[in-house]
Amino acid sequence: MSGRSERTTPSDGGEAAIDVEGLELVYGDGTRAVDGVDMRVPRGEFFGFLGPNGAGKTTTIKVLATLLSPTDGEVRVNGFDVRTAARKVRASIGYMPQETSVDEELTARENIRFACESYGVPRGEHADRVADLLDLVDLADVADKRAEEFSGGMKKRLDAATALVHRPPLVFLDEPTTGLDPKARNRLWDYFERINDRGTTIFLTTQYLEEADQLCDRLSVILDGEIVAEGSPAELKRRVDGEILDVQVEGGETERERAATVAREFPAFGDVTVSVDDEGVSVTAETARKHGTDLLVALRDDGITVTGFDVRAPTLDDVFLAITGEELSADPDADSEMHETEGVVG
């Protein structure tokens, strides 16, 4: 299920790419966006930072990228203090913000060239790097078209390319695939894996658990400004005991609630967690597979019509539900964090 979760992270010989101790960030209105976060990301790791909207993901990434100054705590990025050596931090990171940021009046080539110039890439290397990056993100064919003509996915790819011109050892990707169709998303994933395979440390925030599961070596889950879980996707999934039986039932909320009651009181399951969703119920139990059919019979005997069912291993969604008690919103149009704009204002 997870393509990379079992991969060992490179041994950390020296300083970590990211070293955060006791990070706190309190906005002017008193909102405590980040509250005592500790984290250490070794070099070369593909690190995922998960959480629902407003949990503190973007605020944290903005502190790491020197766009926001921490209220308290020690934050070192590539060995540099974000407060006292901000310019060195900036020179040593790539940053792909949540909102696509390309100059639409310029062509793809000009956007990448401007990034080369911004980061002081030696002039003699511009042409080669621009060509390489255009190839890497598959925009070579449209290199001389203005970005305003590009689709959302193409702009995202261009944005990602501009974050890499200086070959940064660490790249921040803030919800890079939000709002993209699955095909464009897969293409970006492939691209992120390529740059990670070259040794680039990647710090990814996402609301898509599938994305984190697919890409990340290790994850942290943030909720209300605090880290509530850490580990590889596989480790996190092991935190959900047993398997999951999803049952779809006919009728409305009443029928679903009745089905949930039947499942909760079903003696064969023992320790069971039942949640009601839009289509039916989700039952988490160690014996969900073994006694699943018995539950279906019991539901039928209770006069509930089952329209479908599935027994599966837990996904990160289930982990998230177990940890946070809420489902992770995967709505691409969902709002970004409250304070996103204020972050720019400063």
Place this chain on the structure above:
Amino acid sequence: MSTPGVEGTETASSATDDLSVNSFAGDVWVNFKRWNLKAVRNPFVLVVSLVQPVIFLVLFTEVFGNVAGRAVEGALGPGVTYESYLVPAIAVQVSLAAAVTSGVGLVNDVENGMFEKVLVSPMNRTAVFIGKTAAELFRIAVQIAIILGLGVVLGAEVQTGLAGALGIVGVGVLFSLWFVAFSNSLAVITRDQESTIIGGNLLQFPLLFLSSAFLPLGALPNWIQTFARVNPVTYGVDAARSLMLDRDVMTVSVIETETFGGTLDGVVPGVAVLAGLGLLLGGVAVVLLSRATSADVR
């Protein structure tokens, strides 16, 4: 998916000590180039900020030429055509119109994320804004030169010759500074394109008409004369006009001077006022911009 031609980007730099950044001048140059490229890419903005002044130049000289010409001759004596009188005012109008777009560019950058992208790069932030402003001043200089050329075609004469013409361009550019600063301040405060455009444009016509731009102050009602004396446009137009006509036509008596002799008596006070105003509003813009780029939590 294959990985075509990625040899050059094969490995991320593992050490952080080979990170390069530009010099201050390098950062200025990078941003100067970007904003010039954007201006060329977006000729609509260039043309639009020229169209209105050109219409004014042609229509005013054709429609009001006879009437206004008499007032001008009354104030400045015979031999001064309305074309020659008007061209310096149109140069200042170009300067105003073009300066409005400065803040619009900034708002655009904020809206499309380029502002944040620049902030997260190692470029010196002061250099970034200097580069952007320099590109805008360069554009304004080109536009004023175009207006001067057109004015000459329509019959205006630059009495001080090429040096004077360059001086007029210089006065126009200096004049634009305070409005560029004002426009950027509006941009930072409103963070909205429409508000920035409207805020800038709203001021344009009152500033132009309540000044010595189109008629000698003596031909205007008292209340306008009063306003005109504190209106930056009067100082810009009179300084440029002194160069155009090769005589001191600074109409504001408060700073009348005979220190330099002749034409310069009309130019220097105007330049001094505009420089002071540019510094003042420039300072405000710098404070607002540095707050906007600061990482301090708000």
